[in-house]
Amino acid sequence: MKNIIKYIKISACILMLTSCDAYLDKQPDDAMTMEMIFQKRASTQKYLVNVFSYMIDESHTAQNTPWLGASDEASITYIDRGYCYMNNGSWSPDNPPYVAFWRAYYQGIREANIFMQNVDKCPEINFEEKLRWKTEARFMRTYYYAMLMRMYGPVILVGDELIDISSTNLGKERSTWEECMDYICTEFDEVADILPEQQETTWYGKPTKGAALALKARMLLYSARKLYNSDDSFYKNIISTEGKHLFPQSYSEDKWKLAAEANKAVIDMGIYDLYKAYATNGSIDPYKSYAGIYLELWNNEVIFGRALSGKDWRLVTTPRGIGGSSFGGVSATQKMVDAYAMKSGRYPISGYTNEGKDPIIVENSYSEGKFQTITNPADGTSYANTNTMYKDREPRFYVSICWSGEKWKAGSTTIDVQFYNKGNSGPGDSHNYSKTGYLISKMTDHSLNHKNNEFGRFSWPICRLGEIYLNYAEALNEYDPGNEDILKYINLIRQRAGVPNLEEVYPEEVKDPDKMRQLIRRERQIELAFEGYRFFDTRTWRIAEETENGPVYGMNVMATDHTPTGKFWQRTVVETRVFSKKHYLFPIAQEELDRNKAITQNYLW
Template sequence: MKNIIKYIGISAFALMLNSCDSYLDRQPDDALTIEMIFQKRATTQQYLFNVYSYMIDESHTAKNTPWLGASDEACITYLQRGYCYMNNGSWSPDSPPYQAFWKSYYQGIREANFFMQNVDKCPEINFEEKLQWKTEARFLRAYYYAMMMRMYGPVILLGDEVADITSADLDLGKERSTWEECMDYICKEFDEVAEILPEKQETNWYGKPTIGAALALKARMLLYSARKLYNSDDSFYKNIVSTEGKHLFPQAYNAKKWEWAAEANKAVIDLGIYDLYKEYTNGNLDPYKSYAGIYLSLWNNEVIFGRALNAKEWRYVTTPRGIGDLSYGGVAATQKMVDAYAMDNGRYPIIGYTDNGANPVFDPEANYTEGKFQNVKNPADGITYSNTNTMYMNREPRFYVSVCWSGEKWKAGSKTIDVEFYYGGNSGPGSSHNYSKTGYLISKMSDHSLNHANKEYGRFSWPICRLGEIYLNYAEALNECDPGNADILKYINLIRERAGVPNLEEVYPEEVKDQDKMRELIRHERQVELAFEGYRFFDTRTWRIAEETERGPVYGMNVMTTDHKPGGAFWQRTIAEKRIFNKKHYLFPISQEALDRNKKITQNYLW
């Protein structure tokens, strides 16, 4: 056997097999191969690693996924990527971007089923270890279904069947199950594996699933299911009927869904296993180090399920070009995302927009101005910048940890530059296609003590699930099923306390008493706390507000001008991109290729 990995390398969780001539590449109906694989502990374990290998690395935001590039929190420069076609409305069932997800996840499901049906044959593994490995494969099967459901809605449930490995569509001619059937299935699966999985994996196996991972994924999916996309009396999915005569989507609003979501998220909290990550300086909570440390302190106790990754790809696309080689600096925060961060007094500075997003409406109580230039201190690095736009002044700690603006210093190990995002600047357009379209970059998750241009990449935690999300999930669900419950403010304030901003009721004493206003405050807090982690894409869609948030112009600073002096043209809000979003775009289409092969599949709405 050549090139089969000998260990999982779980600290990075880079679970990919590189073999082109291994037992694992052969047909599962090859009796000799099956006999050989499942006679030895080592090769049986390697097959389990193969099941893990279908987990898509979602930190490769400029290449692997559209979660940032097709959301209102980010704008990515690179052309001819899937998110580009999504943003300009040119995608279709004939050319669906990211269709490989469908195939890859079904391959993972097939491999999980195959492993579960054969692992008992191995004579070198005891009963307890077989049970653990089968449970891991079963968890991964449910995880792959959940990952598809958030993209496509209802999917094809295969149960324990092993699809023919030679079948290109991998669905055995089945119709999609209903949304509720899919939800019932994955929730039951996550519940049952949670009874077997450990509370915590041994150090060498961090990244493998735990009780918390199973319950957290179940809780997230129940929250999605309670939101308007899948829980409304006016759903535009009502008329989607399967070839078997079933309504694929829920037909009416069900208030109980919010209770189920609240209970599921509280169950994760009540495990008592996880804590918000915090660091202290001179005995005092340091919100800057605390927020940054969620990602830079590997396997910290806030991460429920995640991966400790080589930061190379993330650093490539978020580091300003002026740092040097391998700095492509094209994954940019939008002006709207910059506007979302609170002031240090806890109030959100922008309360709306006029003229199709061109002009912000300021909160008069936020103490916010823009377009004026004076000395502005960045409390994260302690540097005071002269002649700097006051829109970057007196913002909350998460802003300074997460966003880089033009004129700020970017530190990369021993090298520091003054970032220039304007035309002809060291990190702007003009001499390269690697630049920020909005005049901002994402600093979050970058270790500034390292210079990746010297191949100092470092590692970071990519949280697939973390406790901060669970707190926000729980608060949102409670606000819908039990408005006024004290736990709503309790868990939102725990997030804000770690972020170094005042409690919500201190800042918005009247708004927190109103369910509708509280809903918007929770959504806003979620937008900021979970920024650039891949949540926003699914939040705007499941809330069914993406026709407002994802359609129309995307604004930033005017990077196409050389006039960057204080008050110059660079500092004017300028359209960086125009996007199209229609009702059909809430869910991905099933590819026409799959529809042609399998006449039983019902297509998604309007595709």
């Protein structure tokens, strides 16, 4: 038993897209027949691991996914990656990036169906274990559908059929969005009735009741947002080959109610809590608390997640100057840096002029371009001649952002990070550098010596309670504004983060649902930064034409120094992105359309 979960916890969940062949897809000389596989416990169990193995390792963000690289929270320096083509608008059905997601998830669905239809044949497994394993495979099937839907919208529902999605005569149309939502919500509800509330320690990483309910709650929130819930949807006229409207035709407030109830159901389980670490005086330490979500494996905030090797994430977020094999090319944008509140809890920048270059600074909140000695409150380190834009920010800023001139600690090694041209982590003669003059320190364990390639492991939360609180507050604000739970759960997030309650900082704004909506979105942007949420948030809110389109700013890393008089501190365009209405959903690859004549393409593709 311990061996199998070892695969699930470590190996099966960090595979690359092309690394897992189906268990049956072996050469004839070593193939096992179906009957042989499901006669033995060990081979049956191995097949279940195969069902899990189609999960994408989303922590390998510089390679596997576009969730950071094509989001306004980050800019990645590496070229010829899928997010590069998404950002410059050159992708199309003929050359769609991340097309392997479609194939991998449908292969996972097929493997889950094969397992569910055959596990009962195994004479070496008792009824209870068969039911549990079958339910886990059913959960994974539903999970794969949810992952497809967030990318493509409505998808092909195959039920229990053993469909090969690459068949040249498949002839299956996409189901409507509402049919897809009804299906996955029913499936998640039914598996939640069977799955345990908590797995034993040996089985951490396998699905639970909370994981099923949390994923259902997230998808209901997405479905309630404007992309799928609007009277002015540009998807209205997409008619399937079966004569159905693939997308919802009108706004429904009830969707927000369903989303609120679903997220509250996860909270009401009462078995999860925000991760907190405490100072010697008994107060919450906001720095260790926020960092600990990712550094404390399997902590009680994680509803569904993975304990992963830190290598892929930390290689690309550690400054090159630390030595070893660090690349340091996944950087926070200036807009993301600007988003963090001050320690007072107020947001210092209310907008931009000059095509997003010049910030509109809230009076008496923040200064930029002045230089003085400041102290990083996360570790007490002082920095001379430091830009005052990094002074007096909230704790999550100091946990998450590395700026030029900051000290980067890696075990016994410490460097002064230099993101300017020819600096130890700047462009110079290397393509491994930060385009924006920032790196992401969130999820980094600074006790490990990255110079010696010590990357350790970290907790990657697929679902965590902090998200559920934010989901619940957002949904409530849309259908029951003024409900006291809105501030209650937003404030629980802020209290853990060491900033004042929202009503103390914005006493009038919290009374206005429209202004409260923006405050909730900002809190979500900060709390869930760099975890892969922002990409889908801006799209389902239907604001990506503003947030993902046009110039992306950072510091001027091509300047040769960052002394107080240096040009490094000028806000500079690091890339210019293209986003139009068709980009809200991924295109279905032309080769899939060629194989399956019944399927309808997404809007404008």
